[in-house]
Amino acid sequence: METSKPSTTVIDPYKTLGVSRDADGATIKSAYRKHAKSAHPDAGGDVDAFSRLTASYELLLDPVRRKIYDDTGYDPQLTDAKDLEGLLMLDTLVNEIILDERQPGSFDPVAAMRRRLTDKIVNTRFHILELERHRGRIRNHMDRIGRRPESDVLGRMLNARCDAIADAIGKAEAEIKVIEQAYSMLEGYSYELEAETPKAAE
Incomplete structure (x- = not known):
């Protein structure tokens, strides 16, 4: 079957923050602070990239959303x-x-x-x-x-x-x-x- 090959925009929060899948809260916060310094629009960063970074950070700090993402591979707010x-x-x-x-x-x-x-x-x-x-x-x-x-x-x-x-x-x-x-x-x-x-x- 031929498809039009739609683009997939599922965001991987672990990759976005540069942390492992078993990263704890402190590691996630540290990674977010590190990336946010350069990614923030006030520092010349891209608005969309900063939005993805923040959304990834919020997901990984929410134990319920994180478990759903780990189990299913998607999150409504990141997809x-x-x-x-x-x-x-x-x-x-x-x-x-x-x-x-x-x-x-x-x-x-x-x-x-x-x-x-x-x-x-x-x-x-x-x-x-x-x-x-x-x-x-x-x-x-x-x-x-x-x-x-x-x-x-x-x-x-x-x-x-x-x-x-x-x-x-x-x-x-x-x-x-x-x-x-x-x-x-x-x-x-x-x-x-x-x-x-x-x-x-x-």
Whole structure:
């Protein structure tokens, strides 16, 4: 499946502050003070970079947010909205893998996630085509309706149906972008399957 390769803007707070994943509060505060001196806008630093530094510092000092980040790899306040939607979609697929009772190594969960996402895109595109065909039929009816009274009740109703379909198409197209975002986050991953043992000669 070809994707538009959306950019992923998930911020790693540990990398931003330059600390290890087991850094304690004192180490985190020290690292923040060190980076903040040069990163602060008043000292000629970049506003966005300083904002990311501060957000990373606040996350790592909050034990609840830090645990959630360590467990899931994302934090709503450090993640672009598009990326967060893609991550949540991947999170659902990861839950399905966890519940799969097949032995690890007997199947490729990464490939399974890619197939699921590809199927979602195909199904959503098919849904869009169906909506567009339905909208085309409505417009065809509108063109064929002859005498239209001043109130044009039918015209308003049919136009409302077209508007509702246009909204549904927009939502479906937005969903495809989220799926593509989730798919792009799987780039670079592979999975090692167990080697099949040769059957003994009979």
